[in-house]
Amino acid sequence: MKRVFLALIISLAMVLAMTSLGVASDVMPAWNEGQAKQSIFDFVQRVTTAGSPDFVAEAERIAVFDNDGTLWSEQPAYFQLFFALDRVKALAPNHPEWKETQPFKSVLEGDLKTALSGGEHALLELVMASHAGNTTEDFGRIVTDWINTAKHPRLNRLYTECVFQPMLELLSYLRENGFKTWIVSGGGVEFMRPWAERVYGVPPEQVIGSSIKTKFEIRDGKPVLVRLPEIDFIDDKAGKPVGIHKFIGRRPVAAFGNSDGDLQMLQWTAAGPGARLCLYVHHTDAEREWAYDRKSSVGRLDKGLDEARAKGWIVVDMKKDWKQVFP
Amino acid sequence: MKRVFLALIISLAMVLAMTSLGVASDVMPAWNEGQAKQSIFDFVQRVTTAGSPDFVAEAERIAVFDNDGTLWSEQPAYFQLFFALDRVKALAPNHPEWKETQPFKSVLEGDLKTALSGGEHALLELVMASHAGNTTEDFGRIVTDWINTAKHPRLNRLYTECVFQPMLELLSYLRENGFKTWIVSGGGVEFMRPWAERVYGVPPEQVIGSSIKTKFEIRDGKPVLVRLPEIDFIDDKAGKPVGIHKFIGRRPVAAFGNSDGDLQMLQWTAAGPGARLCLYVHHTDAEREWAYDRKSSVGRLDKGLDEARAKGWIVVDMKKDWKQVFP
Numbered sequence: 001m002k003r004v005f006l007a008l009i010i011s012l013a014m015v016l017a018m019t020s021l022g023v024a025s026d027v028m029p030a031w032n033e034g035q036a037k038q039s040i041f042d043f044v045q046r047v048t049t050a051g052s053p054d055f056v057a058e059a060e061r062i063a064v065f066d067n068d069g070t071l072w073s074e075q076p077a078y079f080q081l082f083f084a085l086d087r088v089k090a091l092a093p094n095h096p097e098w099k100e101t102q103p104f105k106s107v108l109e110g111d112l113k114t115a116l117s118g119g120e121h122a123l124l125e126l127v128m129a130s131h132a133g134n135t136t137e138d139f140g141r142i143v144t145d146w147i148n149t150a151k152h153p154r155l156n157r158l159y160t161e162c163v164f165q166p167m168l169e170l171l172s173y174l175r176e177n178g179f180k181t182w183i184v185s186g187g188g189v190e191f192m193r194p195w196a197e198r199v200y201g202v203p204p205e206q207v208i209g210s211s212i213k214t215k216f217e218i219r220d221g222k223p224v225l226v227r228l229p230e231i232d233f234i235d236d237k238a239g240k241p242v243g244i245h246k247f248i249g250r251r252p253v254a255a256f257g258n259s260d261g262d263l264q265m266l267q268w269t270a271a272g273p274g275a276r277l278c279l280y281v282h283h284t285d286a287e288r289e290w291a292y293d294r295k296s297s298v299g300r301l302d303k304g305l306d307e308a309r310a311k312g313w314i315v316v317d318m319k320k321d322w323k324q325v326f327p
Numbered sequence: 328m329k330r331v332f333l334a335l336i337i338s339l340a341m342v343l344a345m346t347s348l349g350v351a352s353d354v355m356p357a358w359n360e361g362q363a364k365q366s367i368f369d370f371v372q373r374v375t376t377a378g379s380p381d382f383v384a385e386a387e388r389i390a391v392f393d394n395d396g397t398l399w400s401e402q403p404a405y406f407q408l409f410f411a412l413d414r415v416k417a418l419a420p421n422h423p424e425w426k427e428t429q430p431f432k433s434v435l436e437g438d439l440k441t442a443l444s445g446g447e448h449a450l451l452e453l454v455m456a457s458h459a460g461n462t463t464e465d466f467g468r469i470v471t472d473w474i475n476t477a478k479h480p481r482l483n484r485l486y487t488e489c490v491f492q493p494m495l496e497l498l499s500y501l502r503e504n505g506f507k508t509w510i511v512s513g514g515g516v517e518f519m520r521p522w523a524e525r526v527y528g529v530p531p532e533q534v535i536g537s538s539i540k541t542k543f544e545i546r547d548g549k550p551v552l553v554r555l556p557e558i559d560f561i562d563d564k565a566g567k568p569v570g571i572h573k574f575i576g577r578r579p580v581a582a583f584g585n586s587d588g589d590l591q592m593l594q595w596t597a598a599g600p601g602a603r604l605c606l607y608v609h610h611t612d613a614e615r616e617w618a619y620d621r622k623s624s625v626g627r628l629d630k631g632l633d634e635a636r637a638k639g640w641i642v643v644d645m646k647k648d649w650k651q652v653f654p
Contacts, residue, residue: 059524059530180532189573189576190576193576197386203386204575204576204577205507205574205575205576205577207576211573214569214572214573215565215569216565216568216591216595222598223568223595225572232573238542238543239543241543241550241552242540242541242542242543242552245541245552246516246538246559247532247574248531248532249517249520249531249532249534250531250532264543264550267545267550268550271550
């Protein structure tokens with residue numbers, strides 16, 4: 001009996017010691033010690049400590065994460081664009097007319113610059129040709145096959161290995177503290193759902209993204225959902241708070257982004273009552289990843305950087321704050 | 328030590344006894360013993376027993392419930408229509424022109440029949456006038472105030488007291504067995520979310536419904552979402568599987584409805600591999616609730632009844648299968 005009591009006392013002392021030190025040093029090891037990491041810990045402690053004036057009930061602990069540039073890289077172009085291009089190439093044998101039609105002609109000739117010179121219209125054509133026309137089940141299989149085999153052109157590894165180790169640790173840390181973690185991305189929802197659970201621990205029903213319309217049909221006695229070449233929802237910029245409200249119906253208490261496309265999501269999160277955590281990942285590491293912000297065509301961070309500094313949001317300096325970038 | 332061991336053996340014996348009896352008799356007490364109740368128990372046992380060929384992992388235990396006529400009554404009209412009418416009356420002082428404009432004129436004169444004689448167009452006008460034009464926060468407060476005070480014209484009690492006790496028990500029973508319960512309703516998502524958690528135990532992020540568009544704006548430095556008089560999504564009939572795929576991204580293993588408007592949701596659920604539970608609530612109890620099916624203008628159950636019988640889905644005979652209707 002004495003020995004049990006002693007063990008209990010020792011355990012208790014260890015717990016107290018860890019609490020008084022803030023957080024055990026093995027939490028989020030890919031983050032360097034510093035203000036960014038400490039601010040995250042402080043926030044989580046405030047909202048999870050029962051009796052604290054900032055305490056947030058578990059059901060309200062909603063954390064939203066942008067994907068491109070926040071959870072994985074987005075250079076030299078959004079990864080979903082590489083998927084669309086690979087898909088256009090795979091579908092080309094069924095579309096002989098593409099050899100003579102832009103933007104497909106240039107894609108098939110490997111001239112991405114000309115292909116995308118058509119601007120938004122060209123991009124939309126590529127997305128619709130590569131993403132619509134099949135059933136949701138077929139599309140899920142196509143994405144899964146691609147994500148399991150395609151490699152990043154510069155990093156030369158699977159796209160799912162281009163995710164940020166510090167952000168994976170942050171996702172886990174928040175979930176361990178009772179948060180529900182959501183993805184709120186401009187990327188296609190059906191492009192992310194097939195692998196988001198395995199890679200990020202985020203189940204399909206917690207992935208919000210851009211979408212095309214689908215239509216219910218009975219084919220040969222079997223119900224299917226057919227993907228139509230028509231935009232349903234663009235989950236970017238002012239669309240992000242709209243998407244959050246539409247899908248979650250509660251305001252997040254924590255939001256994580258990396259570009260001006262995430263600014264409205266951070267504003268919407270910050271405007272709620274009580275403690276809030278808003279964080280920007282600033283790409284400052286040309287050596288280990290990429291360095292870009294105000295002038296980048298992909299993932300521009302300009303207005304957001306100013307507002308983050310004015311409002312005291314956390315700006316993660318990737319080079320300084322992250323011990324490790326990729327897993 | 329011996330006494331502890333004995334207590335353990337007794338507990339174990341009790342657990343085994345309960346298991347061999349199927350389910351303890353105090354589970355879902357508002358259901359009469361019979362085929363409907365037993366079929367639900369059998370299904371849950373099959374999908375939750377590890378090692379069973381029909382075992383379903385907890386993350387995949389998705390159960391979807393229609394609301395109107397399935398979780399609460401829907402006669403003499405959808406409850407949300409009463410909300411819309413009350414709202415039109417409350418807003419009338421700001422709209423003197425309504426005194427001379429249909430369908431508002433008839434609503435204000437208490438002549439519902441004439442008001443609705445304009446068909447879908449009249450209904451849409453009433454919904455937009457009563458549901459749009461304010462912020463999401465304002466609308467949430469308006470719904471909460473109404474649901475806490477308005478009473479059903481015939482049952483003469485709060486609308487939230489017109490819910491079905493057997494279905495509340497079914498929701499709880501499924502959740503206790505690791506299911507995630509979702510509402511998939513033709514009703515407005517923002518009309519249901521403010522009270523679905525308190526009344527049904529279903530959190531806002533698990534409520535899917537029809538919606539109007541919203542727009543993000545900064546008003547006096549504060550971000551708001553403004554409700555626009557424009558349909559975003561109709562979550563009814565073929566829209567239900569579309570909504571399920573859009574919001575959940577997984578196919579349910581169990582679906583509960585009461586009308587032809589739920590048929591496609593049940594078809595979509597039934598078409599997945601493995602064990603499936605599809606159930607229709609058949610309104611057969613004119614005494615305690617209402618009796619209606621093939622010819623009702625509200626909650627018509629015609630094609631669905633035929634398909635349920637052909638496919639062996641459970642059809643709950645409200646009069647026979649439910650010991651108690653309301654809480």
